Amino acid sequence: MTGQPDYEIFEAGDVPLQSGAIFPAMKLAYKTYGALNSAKDNVILYPTSFSAQHVDTEWLIGPDGVLDSTRYFIIIPNLFGNGLSSSPSNSGIGSFPEVTYHDAIAVQHRLLTERFGITRLALVYGWSMGGMQTYHWAALHPAMVARAAVVCGSARCAPYNYVFLESAKAALTGDPAFRDGRFVEKPVAGYRAMGRVYAGWAMSHGFYRDELWREAGFTSLEDYLVRNWDTTFARRDANDLLTQAGIWQRGDISACPAFGGDLDRALGAIKAHMLLMPGATDRYFDVRDNEDELGKLVNAKSAVLHPIPSLHGHRAGNPVNNPRDQAFLKAEIAALLDK
Amino acid sequence: MTGQPDYEIFEAGDVPLQSGAIFPAMKLAYKTYGALNSAKDNVILYPTSFSAQHVDTEWLIGPDGVLDSTRYFIIIPNLFGNGLSSSPSNSGIGSFPEVTYHDAIAVQHRLLTERFGITRLALVYGWSMGGMQTYHWAALHPAMVARAAVVCGSARCAPYNYVFLESAKAALTGDPAFRDGRFVEKPVAGYRAMGRVYAGWAMSHGFYRDELWREAGFTSLEDYLVRNWDTTFARRDANDLLTQAGIWQRGDISACPAFGGDLDRALGAIKAHMLLMPGATDRYFDVRDNEDELGKLVNAKSAVLHPIPSLHGHRAGNPVNNPRDQAFLKAEIAALLDK
Numbered sequence: 001m002t003g004q005p006d007y008e009i010f011e012a013g014d015v016p017l018q019s020g021a022i023f024p025a026m027k028l029a030y031k032t033y034g035a036l037n038s039a040k041d042n043v044i045l046y047p048t049s050f051s052a053q054h055v056d057t058e059w060l061i062g063p064d065g066v067l068d069s070t071r072y073f074i075i076i077p078n079l080f081g082n083g084l085s086s087s088p089s090n091s092g093i094g095s096f097p098e099v100t101y102h103d104a105i106a107v108q109h110r111l112l113t114e115r116f117g118i119t120r121l122a123l124v125y126g127w128s129m130g131g132m133q134t135y136h137w138a139a140l141h142p143a144m145v146a147r148a149a150v151v152c153g154s155a156r157c158a159p160y161n162y163v164f165l166e167s168a169k170a171a172l173t174g175d176p177a178f179r180d181g182r183f184v185e186k187p188v189a190g191y192r193a194m195g196r197v198y199a200g201w202a203m204s205h206g207f208y209r210d211e212l213w214r215e216a217g218f219t220s221l222e223d224y225l226v227r228n229w230d231t232t233f234a235r236r237d238a239n240d241l242l243t244q245a246g247i248w249q250r251g252d253i254s255a256c257p258a259f260g261g262d263l264d265r266a267l268g269a270i271k272a273h274m275l276l277m278p279g280a281t282d283r284y285f286d287v288r289d290n291e292d293e294l295g296k297l298v299n300a301k302s303a304v305l306h307p308i309p310s311l312h313g314h315r316a317g318n319p320v321n322n323p324r325d326q327a328f329l330k331a332e333i334a335a336l337l338d339k
Numbered sequence: 340m341t342g343q344p345d346y347e348i349f350e351a352g353d354v355p356l357q358s359g360a361i362f363p364a365m366k367l368a369y370k371t372y373g374a375l376n377s378a379k380d381n382v383i384l385y386p387t388s389f390s391a392q393h394v395d396t397e398w399l400i401g402p403d404g405v406l407d408s409t410r411y412f413i414i415i416p417n418l419f420g421n422g423l424s425s426s427p428s429n430s431g432i433g434s435f436p437e438v439t440y441h442d443a444i445a446v447q448h449r450l451l452t453e454r455f456g457i458t459r460l461a462l463v464y465g466w467s468m469g470g471m472q473t474y475h476w477a478a479l480h481p482a483m484v485a486r487a488a489v490v491c492g493s494a495r496c497a498p499y500n501y502v503f504l505e506s507a508k509a510a511l512t513g514d515p516a517f518r519d520g521r522f523v524e525k526p527v528a529g530y531r532a533m534g535r536v537y538a539g540w541a542m543s544h545g546f547y548r549d550e551l552w553r554e555a556g557f558t559s560l561e562d563y564l565v566r567n568w569d570t571t572f573a574r575r576d577a578n579d580l581l582t583q584a585g586i587w588q589r590g591d592i593s594a595c596p597a598f599g600g601d602l603d604r605a606l607g608a609i610k611a612h613m614l615l616m617p618g619a620t621d622r623y624f625d626v627r628d629n630e631d632e633l634g635k636l637v638n639a640k641s642a643v644l645h646p647i648p649s650l651h652g653h654r655a656g657n658p659v660n661n662p663r664d665q666a667f668l669k670a671e672i673a674a675l676l677d678k
Contacts, residue, residue, distance in 0.1 A: 208498035
């Protein structure tokens, strides 16, 4: 990067975490798109997914995009551990504290209220870990969230999802660069192993059977694995990746203090218009987990489950260069915003 | 092990492989159960699965088992690379040649004909890589195979299955013990990483959601992962594991010289009674791959697809301590043997 960074920092000061620890001088990096209107009622919050920074996800934003920045004021808060907000790689803290979605939402809430005076969100939209943050927003601030779109996300990390992450972590930490519980240098083989584990989980049986990687210009399966997956995680600090995997695995709206471990109560707290939009062939955010949740959204203004009819697995919800799934998302979000 | 080994060795001599190379002094380890009758028409061939030796799979054999050794003469041929038949760990060959199912079936065929004078198989039964060997037997020796039970197997390694194996291999070879293309010592972290990758792929979403590991006596998810998966591959030589993963990934009946890459022709060569019995929730040997094959078994005496209705994923076909799936297998095989 040259010149000025393209994002702002919200200095949250010393933040008490859900774990009871205090995070010193915690920083939330964020970027805004479009303009806040005078009524402050055109706000969309768009939290980030695993290993992503706002530059990775802002492609969704635009006049013709899924999120329209000519009408809405869109804020991307970078999730802790992504290398821009407080993370092992930039905090100078030897033993990085255990952070949760609850902690992330608390600081995002302060950003919205303290810096912008925002008290109402037209929409919270998130994919994957962003979808889990969206669920937390809807449950923790029901009066504030008018609409929530959970794209390939869930209210808590399902056991199968947890096991997938165990395998990704084991692949990454099998590298010799992982010593005494942390990475002391770049895990070259570990990055590759984690990428290959992801390749199977993120996409579907049909994606590989029908060789849909050809649509993105890859010439062979090996070409796809090498160029799309082997180095996809190498751009991130490996300790940062472990921190975010931990947030993901601990993800559970019912674990927030307000709900005392009661998932029915946590889901019942939600009042927004809820759109659950899993990928029909997603393997770790399984449609069945959203199905279980749907019946418990008893106080939502509306709650619908609209799986994305796609062979792109988890990536159906992040359809870069995938016009079909992108059109589906766009139509669904337009309908949600009209509610 | 103390005393005499419980198996025999068939010395195959110098064997020309499908690749064109010659394998010097190739050895096939096998064990027999029950007695060959005078008509030599009571033979069941039961090839082994990934990393398994006959001691791991013989639990299926018994008077009350799926395969009845009081009526049938059952032969387990250990697959090359399993540490008993010729393998990197026991052959003293620096660069172990590329072996295929075609090569394995050729030596097994010699064992049956040269040592026992067997010209007819009542049944070939195999799970997983054993199921792929079963398919090869049925296609390569149609006049010899009366019945074939392909349990969680396929005619060729599907792309998704291939990608799964890429992830398992990447996890194993991410270990520092892997140097210049081979393991120079035991990959402790690699074994664990491979086990955790397997944990997600071998079992199903529902298995973890419903905590079915409790039925086998595990007390927590972590307990299950640690005791069932973290060390499951450590009992095998890591170079042997890579050799078998390669056989699996190259597995394709149509790649046998007789069929010139034509899968329809290879499937059309099969004349046996075919029972395709995938696990309903198997993720790497997907039911859909067997469905695609079923319509092409145009010359089989009969061909049926009976998925095992189970949440045990790929392990539905290897139901140790799983009486429900075991009963399903037993009934299906009894019906097949009655044809």
